[in-house]
Amino acid sequence: MIQPSKTVARTADESEESVTVIEAPETVQSLLAALNGDDGHAILDATSERARTAREISETFDIPLSTTYRKLSLFREAGLLEERTRARCGQKPISEYRRLVDDVELDIDESGRIRVRVSHRERGATNPEPVPR
Numbered sequence: 001m002i003q004p005s006k007t008v009a010r011t012a013d014e015s016e017e018s019v020t021v022i023e024a025p026e027t028v029q030s031l032l033a034a035l036n037g038d039d040g041h042a043i044l045d046a047t048s049e050r051a052r053t054a055r056e057i058s059e060t061f062d063i064p065l066s067t068t069y070r071k072l073s074l075f076r077e078a079g080l081l082e083e084r085t086r087a088r089c090g091q092k093p094i095s096e097y098r099r100l101v102d103d104v105e106l107d108i109d110e111s112g113r114i115r116v117r118v119s120h121r122e123r124g125a126t127n128p129e130p131v132p133r
Helices: 025-035 037-046 054-061 065-077
Strands: 006-008 019-022 081-088 091-099 101-108 114-120
Touching: 019 025, 025 037, 025 065, 025 101, 025 114, 037 054, 037 065, 054 065, 054 091, 065 081, 065 091
Parallel strands: none
Antiparallel strands: 006 019, 019 114, 081 091, 101 114
């Protein structure tokens, strides 16, 4: 998993662990590449309300399966998605993915350094399990 640079509080109403700031240039570049274009947005939107398999995402949004898996992996490593195992009667279990965040924001400071701020969903609100860090 990608290690965040630091965790900060966004408002007095949010817990200290609700916002993660990622500053490592290679990590920021990977996330920007994954978010670039409609595919990354479609994957995050598709996994917002319920968990979906890579094939479901690929077929619903007409994204090549290899692209879907690559972006799912990047988002999972960054802590934007969680991977679960779905049991299937008489078949092999299959991985499914669900979004763990509410917002992803980019900040550019005066020196041009880019930071990614990730606002995590509250535990239990849409995801009953702890958010992996």
